[in-house]
Amino acid sequence: MSLDEAGAFLSDLMRGVPQLREGNHMKDYELFISSHESLTEGQEINLTIRDIHTLEHKEVRAMVSRSEDSPHADRLWVRIDDFGDVRRSDKPWYIKIVEYIEKPVEEEVVIRRPEGPLSKRKGYMLRSLIEERGRKEIAQKILKEEEGKKKE
Amino acid sequence: MPMDLRDFIDLMHEHGMVHYVDEEVDWNLEASAITAMCNRIDAPRPIFRNVKGYPKGYSLAGDIYAGSWRNPWRPTALSLGMDSNIPYIEFSEEIARRGGNPIKPVVVSYGPCKEEIHIGKDVDLFEFPWPYIHDGDGGRYGTISAIIAKDLDSDWVNWACYRNLIHSKNRLGMSFQRGQQTANMYYYKYEARNINMPCCIAVGGDPALFHVAAMAAGPGVSEVDIAGGLRMEPIQLVKAETNDLLVPADAEIVIEGEIRPQERGYEGPFGEYIGYIHGPRVPMPVLRVHAITHRKNPIFPFTACGFRLDINPCTLGTVSMAGLYAHLKYQRGWPVTSVHISAPFATNSAVLVATEVPFPGYIHHLAQYIFSTGVMAYLDFVFIFDADVDLTDADQVVEEITLKAHPSRDFHNVGLLTGPKSHLNIYQTPEEKKLGLPTSKVYVDCTSKKWDEATMGPSKLTFRTLFPEDVRQRAGKVIDAIK
Numbered sequence: 001m002s003l004d005e006a007g008a009f010l011s012d013l014m015r016g017v018p019q020l021r022e023g024n025h026m027k028d029y030e031l032f033i034s035s036h037e038s039l040t041e042g043q044e045i046n047l048t049i050r051d052i053h054t055l056e057h058k059e060v061r062a063m064v065s066r067s068e069d070s071p072h073a074d075r076l077w078v079r080i081d082d083f084g085d086v087r088r089s090d091k092p093w094y095i096k097i098v099e100y101i102e103k104p105v106e107e108e109v110v111i112r113r114p115e116g117p118l119s120k121r122k123g124y125m126l127r128s129l130i131e132e133r134g135r136k137e138i139a140q141k142i143l144k145e146e147e148g149k150k151k152e
Numbered sequence: 153m154p155m156d157l158r159d160f161i162d163l164m165h166e167h168g169m170v171h172y173v174d175e176e177v178d179w180n181l182e183a184s185a186i187t188a189m190c191n192r193i194d195a196p197r198p199i200f201r202n203v204k205g206y207p208k209g210y211s212l213a214g215d216i217y218a219g220s221w222r223n224p225w226r227p228t229a230l231s232l233g234m235d236s237n238i239p240y241i242e243f244s245e246e247i248a249r250r251g252g253n254p255i256k257p258v259v260v261s262y263g264p265c266k267e268e269i270h271i272g273k274d275v276d277l278f279e280f281p282w283p284y285i286h287d288g289d290g291g292r293y294g295t296i297s298a299i300i301a302k303d304l305d306s307d308w309v310n311w312a313c314y315r316n317l318i319h320s321k322n323r324l325g326m327s328f329q330r331g332q333q334t335a336n337m338y339y340y341k342y343e344a345r346n347i348n349m350p351c352c353i354a355v356g357g358d359p360a361l362f363h364v365a366a367m368a369a370g371p372g373v374s375e376v377d378i379a380g381g382l383r384m385e386p387i388q389l390v391k392a393e394t395n396d397l398l399v400p401a402d403a404e405i406v407i408e409g410e411i412r413p414q415e416r417g418y419e420g421p422f423g424e425y426i427g428y429i430h431g432p433r434v435p436m437p438v439l440r441v442h443a444i445t446h447r448k449n450p451i452f453p454f455t456a457c458g459f460r461l462d463i464n465p466c467t468l469g470t471v472s473m474a475g476l477y478a479h480l481k482y483q484r485g486w487p488v489t490s491v492h493i494s495a496p497f498a499t500n501s502a503v504l505v506a507t508e509v510p511f512p513g514y515i516h517h518l519a520q521y522i523f524s525t526g527v528m529a530y531l532d533f534v535f536i537f538d539a540d541v542d543l544t545d546a547d548q549v550v551e552e553i554t555l556k557a558h559p560s561r562d563f564h565n566v567g568l569l570t571g572p573k574s575h576l577n578i579y580q581t582p583e584e585k586k587l588g589l590p591t592s593k594v595y596v597d598c599t600s601k602k603w604d605e606a607t608m609g610p611s612k613l614t615f616r617t618l619f620p621e622d623v624r625q626r627a628g629k630v631i632d633a634i635k
Contacts, residue, residue, distance in 0.1 A: 032290065032418070032433055048418065055180075055284055055291050057319045057417075079288065081433050086288035086421050136304070139345035 027074040028052045029095060030088065032081040039078075041065050044098055049076065061099045070094050153233065154385065156264075156402040157213075157356040157451055160231050161199060164216060167236055169227060171196040178204045179212065179292070184285040187214030188456040194220050199451075203281040209449030212281055215456055217296070217359070217463045222544065224461065224495045225470035231359035232382050240470075240544045241490055247382070247471055248478030255380030255387075263390040263401025264447045265357075271393060271443045276321045279444070280405060283454050286423035290325075290433060292318045293422060296453040296463065298365035299326070300352040300397050301334045303372075304341040309397070310334050311375035313365040316353065316439075317419050324353075324439040325419040326411065330588050331529040331572025333371055338437055343413040350395035351411055351439055356404025356451060358387055366463075367472040368526040394442045404450040408443040415440075425457050425464035426501060428578045432586065461495055469493035473503065476527060480505075486518055492543035493531075501577065502533035504543045509599055516564070519595035523569060530574045534595040552598045562597040569593045 029049040033039060041064060050057045064076060073094035079086050155163075164170040171190075177183050177200045186198055200212040219226035225243050230236045234246060270276070282292035294316040302309045312334045317325035328335030334351075342349035354361065360382040364375040380386050389398035392408045399406045416435035423429035455463040469492065477491035487508035494504055507518065519534050537543065537552050557563065568590045575585035583589075611617060615624055 032421075034432070050291060054278060055318070056278065056321070057291060057323075081290075081421055086429055088288075135345075135347055139304075139347065142345065 028077060028092075029058075029074060030077045030079060031093075032079050032086075035080060036078065036089075039064055039093065046101065047095075049095070052077065059101045060097045061101055063096045063098065065094045065096075068094055070096055072096060154358070154388070154402075155231065155233070155360075155383070156358055157404055157453065160359050161213060161216060161451070163230055164197070164227065167230065169196050169230075170199055170213075170216060173198045173200045174202055176202045176204050177212075179206070179281040180204075180284045181287060183212050183214060183281075183283050184454075184456045187454075188459040191215055191218055191456060191459045191461045194461070206281045207449075210281055211449070211451045212283060213451050213453040215462055216453055217362070218455070218461055218466045221461060221495060224466040224544075228359075228363060228467060228470055231363070233384075240492065243470065244474040244477045244490065247474035248482060250382045250384060251378050251475060251478060252482070253381045254374065254377035255383075255385065257376050257380055257387040257389045257398070259398060260388050260390055260401050263388065263403075265354075265390065265399065265401060265403040265406050266393075266445050267448045269393060269443070269445045275441050275444050277318050277324060277407070277441060277444070278321060280446075280450065280452055282318050282452070285454065285456060286429055286458065288429050289422050290317050290418070290420045293454075294318070294324075294353070294355065295455045295457060296355070296362060298354045298357075298361050298375075298400070299334055300354060300399060301337055301349060302397060303337055304345070304347065306372070308372050309374065309376070310337065311361065311365045311379075313362065315422060317417075317422075317436075319417050319438065322409075322441040323417065324407065324409070324441055325417050326351075326437045326439055327419055327422075328437050329529070329572075329574050329576075331526070331574070336371075338411055342411070343437075346413050348410040348412050350397060351409060352392050352395070352397045352399050353407040353439070354400050354403040355406075356447075356453060357400035357402050358383060361387065361400055362453075363467055363471045366467045367475050369475070370526070392443070393445060403447075404452065405444065405446040407439070407441055408445075409439045409441040411437045411439050423458040424576050425462060426576060426578060427458045429458070430578060432582050434575070434586065465493055465495035469495060472527065476503070476522075476525060479525070480518075480522075484521065486521070487539070488518075489539040490541075490543050494543065494546050494549060501531060502535055503527065503531050504535050504537065504549060506537045506539050506541045506543055507599075508539045515595075515597045515599065519564070520566070523566065523593045523595075524571075528569065528593065529572045530576070532577065532591050532593055534593070535598055536595060537598045538600055553596065556600060557596050557598045558601075563594065564597070565592050565594050567592055 030052050031047060031049050044061050044063055046061050048057055048059055073096045075092040076095040077092050078089045161170055183200050190197055197216050197218060198214045202208060203210055203212055217227050225240060226236050229238050229243050282294055284292050297313060298311045299314055300309060300311055310333045312332060314332065315327045319325055328338060338349050358379065360379040363382065364379045369375050369378060376387055388401040390401040392399050394408045415438050417438045418433045419436035420433045421429050473491045473493055477488060480486045480488045487510055488505055490506040492504045503522065509515065515536050519536060522534050535553060541552055542548055570590055573588060573590045580591065
């Protein structure tokens with residue numbers, strides 16, 4: 001066990017995660033819910049879980065169970081966030097992730113601002129101003145239409 | 153003279169107000185725990201230069217704007233080039249003077265914030281050591297930043313400070329509450345017209361930018377101009393990479409992106425400044441991050457929120473209240489002598505005002521006017537004191553409330569205020585929070601009352617008023633012998 005792993009292990013122990021058995025490659029996730037009753041066993045449901053080591057959120061379709069018997073299942077630690085106590089529950093649920101449904105990063109359309117001095121970007125600025133004016137005109141038109149409908 | 157976050161930390165170090173921590177510290181609760189303890193015992197604030205899992209040089213700066221219990225405004229004063237021992241009244245006056253003389257920013261072609269540029273697929277928010285601040289928080293949070301967005305119908309660009317939840321590599325949750333200006337821009341303009349809202353988040357840079365982002369300037373007022381006023385020279389801005397917004401040239405990190413209409417992600421819980429962590433989680437807008445630019449070896453400031461002496465009473469409670477003081481005194485002409493949010497007992501829940509009382513009924517007018525200002529989205533109570541009360545002395549404030557406010561006549565519940573209301577107070581029920589229901593506003597008149605001249609009224613117990621000169625002298629001699 002490396003020093004980093006030992007640190008993570010101790011950190012987990014401090015936060016109430018049971019000792020990981022050697023050779024057990026279960027992952028640990030957390031989930032905020034309003035009550036235990038809001039989790040449905042035995043059917044695929046969409047959840048936003050988080051990796052307890054990085055705290056990165058992941059949108060998944062998954063099956064959850066209170067029983068450890070589910071094959072290839074990972075641990076799911078539940079926090080009730082209704083109003084008061086947000087501490088992690090003592091006993092985990094178990095989760096089998098069917099699919100990650102988060103949109104991949106590649107889908108993002110990123111328009112990079114043109115490089116170069118301001119004088120060479122005049123065309124870009126003009127275009128962006130025209131686009132902005134166009135958007136405003138469309139928005140004003142929609143507003144007028146909505147006001148017209150309300151008057152009718 | 154210009155100052156960025158690094159200059160400020162150096163200055164704090166010269167004054168013995170920060171301590172460099174070179175041992176490895178975990179971003180996961182450990183950095184926050186150490187910072188919270190420093191806040192409690194009033195120790196120098198920690199700069200963590202060895203954060204677990206991150207390259208050496210990537211630093212976390214814990215609550216560097218938080219002062220001491222008696223002088224919460226001290227780091228803020230220092231960050232604006234004032235004497236660190238400046239009394240609160242003089243600090244308020246100086247903020248009023250400088251803020252009343254705004255200076256337009258200048259646009260430069262390059263800044264240190266462009267030393268590293270990541271765009272599109274290269275964006276990864278987890279490249280930075282966002283701290284996990286409280287066990288039970290909805291995730292890792294950014295807490296000290298300036299969120300920059302432009303009004304859709306005018307040239308006004310708003311700079312604001314809201315907490316940010318890191319959802320994933322390129323998604324960041326915005327805590328947009330009703331009444332907040334950038335939130336209003338998004339909900340009532342961009343989203344209402346189905347238009348994406350370009351947005352940038354600047355971490356670090358000139359401390360004045362954070363102070364103005366945290367203060368409640370009016371709609372249409374340029375915070376960056378006020379920051380120039382506070383700095384007494386123009387703030388340097390540089391164009392963002394993927395939109396037309398201008399960002400601080402010397403920021404440590406700049407996050408660029410857009411907030412799309414009708415896109416939400418669950419936000420919270422978070423241990424807030426009031427000292428409690430609680431839900432419910434609510435759906436909040438999400439920033440899709442398109443670019444991150446940063447300095448080499450960025451320093452990431454954060455606050456261990458909720459341990460009373462965090463940045464909230466020290467920035468909102470000082471700079472923002474100095475702004476309210478300037479407004480009441482110099483724009484409205486009310487004879488107020490001080491406005492403050494007390495760090496020890498009334499963090500962001502009550503505003504304290506000291507004033508002369510020029511005519512009967514004045515206290516009611518003053519309270520009603522304060523209720524109409526933007527800060528009352530967060531505050532529900534106004535306590536009004538005599539002009540000579542030191543509002544920074546919590547013991548004196550409590551004494552004035554309990555001794556001068558008549559239980560029958562001086563506690564006034566003026567009913568529900570229909571303005572926007574923050575959902576952070578813990579006395580609101582989950583239903584009130586979810587529906588954004590308003591709360592009543594209360595003011596308490598703690599001023600000395602006009603006594604019936606025939607009875608002379610009560611007299612404050614002091615040695616000077618109660619004991620004749622000869623008795624005081626004899627008592628003094630005995631005391632000297634005892635000592």
